[in-house]
Amino acid sequence: MKEWLEKIDNAQSLEALETLRVETLGKKGVLTLEFAKMKDVPNEEKKAFAQNLNQQKAAVTEAIESKKVTLEALELNRKLEAEKIDVTMFNAEHTCGAVHPVMDTMDRIINYFQNLNFSVEEGPLVEDDFHNFEALNLPKYHPARDMQDTFYNKDFTLLRTHTSPVQIRTMLSQSTPIRMIAPGTVFRRDYDITHTPMFHQIEALVVDDADKISFANLKHVLVEFLHHMFGEVDVRFRPSFFPFTEPSAEVDISCVFCGGDGCRVCSHTGWIEILGCGIVDQNVFDAVGYENKSGYAFGLGIERVAMLTHNIGDLRSLFESDLRLLGQFK
Numbered sequence: 001m002k003e004w005l006e007k008i009d010n011a012q013s014l015e016a017l018e019t020l021r022v023e024t025l026g027k028k029g030v031l032t033l034e035f036a037k038m039k040d041v042p043n044e045e046k047k048a049f050a051q052n053l054n055q056q057k058a059a060v061t062e063a064i065e066s067k068k069v070t071l072e073a074l075e076l077n078r079k080l081e082a083e084k085i086d087v088t089m090f091n092a093e094h095t096c097g098a099v100h101p102v103m104d105t106m107d108r109i110i111n112y113f114q115n116l117n118f119s120v121e122e123g124p125l126v127e128d129d130f131h132n133f134e135a136l137n138l139p140k141y142h143p144a145r146d147m148q149d150t151f152y153n154k155d156f157t158l159l160r161t162h163t164s165p166v167q168i169r170t171m172l173s174q175s176t177p178i179r180m181i182a183p184g185t186v187f188r189r190d191y192d193i194t195h196t197p198m199f200h201q202i203e204a205l206v207v208d209d210a211d212k213i214s215f216a217n218l219k220h221v222l223v224e225f226l227h228h229m230f231g232e233v234d235v236r237f238r239p240s241f242f243p244f245t246e247p248s249a250e251v252d253i254s255c256v257f258c259g260g261d262g263c264r265v266c267s268h269t270g271w272i273e274i275l276g277c278g279i280v281d282q283n284v285f286d287a288v289g290y291e292n293k294s295g296y297a298f299g300l301g302i303e304r305v306a307m308l309t310h311n312i313g314d315l316r317s318l319f320e321s322d323l324r325l326l327g328q329f330k
């Protein structure tokens, strides 16, 4: 039996061990055959014969069981070793994405105003008439609604045409002083070289007690902001009209491409229109129940800024997901 125990101990695999089990304990195994000889053993020797065989059987069984445990552990280790994936291994085919110019620009602007302690507010993309128009001093049938080509839904909701409704939501849910920006998606029924039906805006609103906020505050914040975004450009405020601000202005910067001499990008005017702004109209404060307050607001289109800072000529290329374009902004 000793040789069998040695063979078992030397078994190199689970299959080899199984073969040894069959050869010893199987139907025609050496031990099984020994047991068969029992019938020929004289009665008085039967007991000793059986005891001896049982001991051998127990020894072999025990040896096989313990060898099995060892071999199984080895097998598991071998598998773990063979199937290991090195996730840190360099992969030459791996390509790395880049932040989309629109999101990159949005992040820069958000960062700038967060550093000035502005909070970041959000509102729903599907708005109602009150927040998108009515409360912003745009009553029903007012001709100024034509300025915005609105997508209406059947249930009288609409896709917000600007981020200004977030002004209303913030004033209705917070108290002054308010210093907020609202970045996000807006929608208009428009599609040509300079318009896409979906684009992005950032709104800003500052409100405090009466007489605390003036046009001078607005002007200072905007000039600093535009210099941060575009470098030392000239900034020009042009009187304009928005229903929710009075007085209102549109703000231009000197053309970042020709420095103001006139080129194709600025339509040979030397100036590029960049945002709309103004002092919050009293009617807007009335709509949200604010008394004795003063404030300013402005809104700008992110795509326009992204095109100027990333040197992109066609607005629509921002929405085409062409990896050759996007790959340039790593």
Ligand code: PHE
Residues within 6 Å of the ligand: 161, 162, 163, 164, 203, 242, 245, 276, 277, 278, 297, 298, 299, 300
């Ligand atoms: N909501 C205006 C637009 O979409 C921009 C604006 C915001 C103007 C705030 C003035 C004040 O054109």
